[in-house]
Amino acid sequence: MPIVVQKYGGSSVADVEKIRRVAGRVKATRDQGYQVVVVVSAMGDTTDELLALAKKVSADPPRRELDMLLTCGERISMALLSMALQEMGVGAISFTGSQSGIITTDTHAQARIVEVRPHRIEEELGRGQVVIVAGYQGVSSKREVTTLGRGGSDTTAVALAAALGAESCEIYSDVDGIFSADPRVVPEARKLESLSYDEMQELAGAGAKVLNAQAVEFAKAKGIVIQARTAHAPGSGTAVHGRGSPTDPRVRGVTAEAEMVVLAVALESGRMAALLEFLDARGARGRALAFDGLLGREGRAFIALPSQDVHGPEALQRELGERFGQAVTWCGDVGAVTAVGAGLNADWSHLRRALGVAESLGARVHAVHTSPLQLTLLVDKQHLKSLTSGLHRDFLGT
Numbered sequence: 001m002p003i004v005v006q007k008y009g010g011s012s013v014a015d016v017e018k019i020r021r022v023a024g025r026v027k028a029t030r031d032q033g034y035q036v037v038v039v040v041s042a043m044g045d046t047t048d049e050l051l052a053l054a055k056k057v058s059a060d061p062p063r064r065e066l067d068m069l070l071t072c073g074e075r076i077s078m079a080l081l082s083m084a085l086q087e088m089g090v091g092a093i094s095f096t097g098s099q100s101g102i103i104t105t106d107t108h109a110q111a112r113i114v115e116v117r118p119h120r121i122e123e124e125l126g127r128g129q130v131v132i133v134a135g136y137q138g139v140s141s142k143r144e145v146t147t148l149g150r151g152g153s154d155t156t157a158v159a160l161a162a163a164l165g166a167e168s169c170e171i172y173s174d175v176d177g178i179f180s181a182d183p184r185v186v187p188e189a190r191k192l193e194s195l196s197y198d199e200m201q202e203l204a205g206a207g208a209k210v211l212n213a214q215a216v217e218f219a220k221a222k223g224i225v226i227q228a229r230t231a232h233a234p235g236s237g238t239a240v241h242g243r244g245s246p247t248d249p250r251v252r253g254v255t256a257e258a259e260m261v262v263l264a265v266a267l268e269s270g271r272m273a274a275l276l277e278f279l280d281a282r283g284a285r286g287r288a289l290a291f292d293g294l295l296g297r298e299g300r301a302f303i304a305l306p307s308q309d310v311h312g313p314e315a316l317q318r319e320l321g322e323r324f325g326q327a328v329t330w331c332g333d334v335g336a337v338t339a340v341g342a343g344l345n346a347d348w349s350h351l352r353r354a355l356g357v358a359e360s361l362g363a364r365v366h367a368v369h370t371s372p373l374q375l376t377l378l379v380d381k382q383h384l385k386s387l388t389s390g391l392h393r394d395f396l397g398t
Contacts, residue, residue, distance in 0.1 A: 041135050
């Protein structure tokens with residue numbers, strides 16, 4: 001029998017009634033003749049609530065203990081869904097990430113999957129069971145519980161689909177697929193029937209919350225087609241697969257990222273390398289948006305740190321001051337707006353238009369970052385929504 005991997009996000013399992021609806025959908029898939037593996041996130045805002053609880057105890061929680069705490073959320077979801085399926089007469093069993101054979105690196109809070117050993121899952125599928133797996137978590141070679149970073153349940157699902165040779169990997173959320181912008185910000189945003197791996201990875205990395213960037217990277221490496229769908233109603237969703245054409249200058253989507261901190265760095269010889277080493281040691285992953293000047297000469301660089309990767313912001317800010325003084329400025333009121341598309345920067349036309357839109361809105365552009373697939377403007381957070389709408393209207397015609 002073919003295998004289907006389904007992943008349900010936190011909003012899809014936010015309460016008992018939603019868990020029962022998910023169980024009904026899983027049962028329907030099984031009744032169609034599939035073996036089903038289900039990956040679940042924590043219920044609703046459980047992860048945020050647990051993180052807030054940890055920060056009441058410690059401004060900078062130890063990453064190991066944070067992983068032990070946060071992995072509780074998915075265990076609640078998996079057990080309740082298993083119970084709901086069994087109430088419907090469907091054989092089901094739940095596994096944690098470690099029980100499922102998800103082997104990761106040793107990095108707490110931001111681990112990456114290095115291997116999947118799904119032996120117990122395969123055994124239970126062979127017995128006719130639906131297998132429910134706690135997403136977002138695994139175990140390191142040192143037998144330490146680890147988490148995969150925000151949105152890591154997507155990565156769990158794709159990794160299991162690859163290891164099990166699944167027919168498909170379905171990612172369910174509260175929206176029917178992937179849109180050209182967040183519909184809550186741009187009501188005219190349109191659903192995309194398909195996206196290339198590269199385009200989706202850029203959108204996810206720039207703040208779009210429908211899919212996890214590492215999951216898309218994994219799917220691309222393994223050739224797994226991802227189907228992004230809604231868990232609440234029938235819909236065609238969006239397929240993520242293949243590659244975009246680098247010569248076709250289309251803007252596929254525009255996204256904004258407000259939940260971030262930007263570090264403005266005064267450049268001099270060796271400082272950037274020292275700062276990056278400092279951030280890596282604290283698990284604060286980010287991306288350089290722009291250099292104003294050359295390394296080793298007078299100038300500045302901007303590094304964006306997604307807030308989800310900074311678990312102790314007050315402690316990090318204090319340590320930055322102690323280590324680098326005024327050479328590194330903490331900017332909490334700056335965010336990024338990004339347009340993504342294959343061949344986007346084949347010439348300067350899109351950048352010129354983007355700068356023109358920003359100027360017309362009175363949005364000061366602090367920095368610009370471009371790549372073959374991405375155009376990012378760093379602006380004050382108060383302009384994020386208007387600039388997102390403006391670029392969407394200019395690039396996509398709505």
